[in-house]
Amino acid sequence: MRFRSALLLLLIVSATAGSLHAGELDEQTLAAWESYVASVKLHMQDRLVGKSPFLWADEDPIRMRHLDTGEIVVEPIGKGNPISVPHGFIHHWIGAAVIPGATIQDLSGVVGDYSKYSEIYRPTLIKAELLDATRDEQRVSILWVQRVLLVTAAFYTELDSNCFALNSRQGYMNIYATRVQQIEHYGQRDEHRLAPDEGSGYVWRLATFARFEERNGGLYLELEVVGLSREFSGATRFLLQPLLSRLPRQLLSAKLEQTREAIKSRANERLTHYEQIRDLLHRRTPSP
Numbered sequence: 001m002r003f004r005s006a007l008l009l010l011l012i013v014s015a016t017a018g019s020l021h022a023g024e025l026d027e028q029t030l031a032a033w034e035s036y037v038a039s040v041k042l043h044m045q046d047r048l049v050g051k052s053p054f055l056w057a058d059e060d061p062i063r064m065r066h067l068d069t070g071e072i073v074v075e076p077i078g079k080g081n082p083i084s085v086p087h088g089f090i091h092h093w094i095g096a097a098v099i100p101g102a103t104i105q106d107l108s109g110v111v112g113d114y115s116k117y118s119e120i121y122r123p124t125l126i127k128a129e130l131l132d133a134t135r136d137e138q139r140v141s142i143l144w145v146q147r148v149l150l151v152t153a154a155f156y157t158e159l160d161s162n163c164f165a166l167n168s169r170q171g172y173m174n175i176y177a178t179r180v181q182q183i184e185h186y187g188q189r190d191e192h193r194l195a196p197d198e199g200s201g202y203v204w205r206l207a208t209f210a211r212f213e214e215r216n217g218g219l220y221l222e223l224e225v226v227g228l229s230r231e232f233s234g235a236t237r238f239l240l241q242p243l244l245s246r247l248p249r250q251l252l253s254a255k256l257e258q259t260r261e262a263i264k265s266r267a268n269e270r271l272t273h274y275e276q277i278r279d280l281l282h283r284r285t286p287s288p
Contacts, residue, residue: 025088025197025204032085033205033228040092040226044172044209054170055213056222057096067220072097072256074249077224087231088204094224095252097260102219102267104171107212110262111163111173114140120262121255137162139178145186146202148247153202154186156193169214177206201230219263225252 046052057064057073066073074095082089099106110120117128125144132139138161145154158179165171182199185191197204205228213220225248 025201026086028086029088029204029228032088033090036083036085036090036092037205037207037226040207040209040224044174044224047211048166048172054166055096055211055220056094056224057220063096067096067098068216070098072253072260074253074256076248082229084231085228088201089229089231091227091229091248092225093248093252094222095256096220096222097256098218098220099260099263099267100218101271102263103214103270104165104169104212104219106263106266106270107219107221108163109266110259112138116262117142120258124251124254131158136164143183146251152186153200154183155203156181156183157206159206171212173208173210175208175210180204180206204228204230221256221259221263223252223256223259 043052047054053059057067063073072095074093077092077094081093082091110116114128114130117125121144124146125142127141127143129141130138131141140159140161142157142159143154144157145152147153156179157177159175159177161173161175163171163173179196180203181193181196182202183191183193184199207226209224209226211222211224227248
């Protein structure tokens with residue numbers, strides 16, 4: 001059994017090692033990505049105006065039941081995920097979690113505290129920094145590293161984040177990666193960034209759509225993530241298919257769990273603070 005595992009690992013590494021530098025993202029792939037993201041935005045708009053349920057979880061009673069028992073639910077969108085496009089793959093996943101006792105205020109506190117990201121999302125996220133901000137939009141840089149098998153992939157990304165309130169209990173966020181640069185030889189003396197759209201093609205584009213709602217004494221949070229990567233064909237795709245199917249689920253599940261724990265901690269701090277104030281006011285109130 002150990003021999004088979006070692007042999008499989010050797011085959012995967014050998015198959016991918018010669019194609020780590022896949023060249024540049026081409027126009028056909030980019031056009032397919034933009035078309036696909038446009039369709040995702042249209043579906044998002046349907047949710048916002050009431051043509052579809054605001055929360056994906058509400059589309060399936062069984063899904064909602066799993067969430068209400070504390071599970072994190074993650075599923076691929078579409079058939080045959082990853083979705084093949086010219087010279088690339090689109091990875092489309094969605095996940096949801098419930099944070100009892102939490103509010104949108106708690107979520108905002110976690111999302112806006114970029115100095116804590118390296119603690120919340122370790123070991124993948126190394127550094128997050130706010131580059132610019134207006135009333136409704138923030139531009140952020142994130143350095144992150146993903147280690148899979150014998151491959152270490154490091155990226156510098158810049159993201160535009162917009163947050164909107166639909167009403168007092170519902171809101172949503174759109175997060176688009178405007179710059180993705182692979183970091184060659186990460187952690188070594190000759191570490192350097194490649195130009196955008198060059199390199200291995202593990203990640204070329206990223207977009208995240210978040211929806212959240214206060215309900216039943218807690219916060220329902222959904223993350224819909226769409227990514228573009230290079231195409232793996234032939235024997236390489238066959239060998240990597242289990243990894244391509246499993247890894248996005250694991251990553252999104254981990255991100256939701258880390259976010260849930262951070263929001264839960266924030267909510268507990270808020271409730272403790274309120275209780276302290278209430279006790280203080282109670283002690284100061286003279287007895288009749």
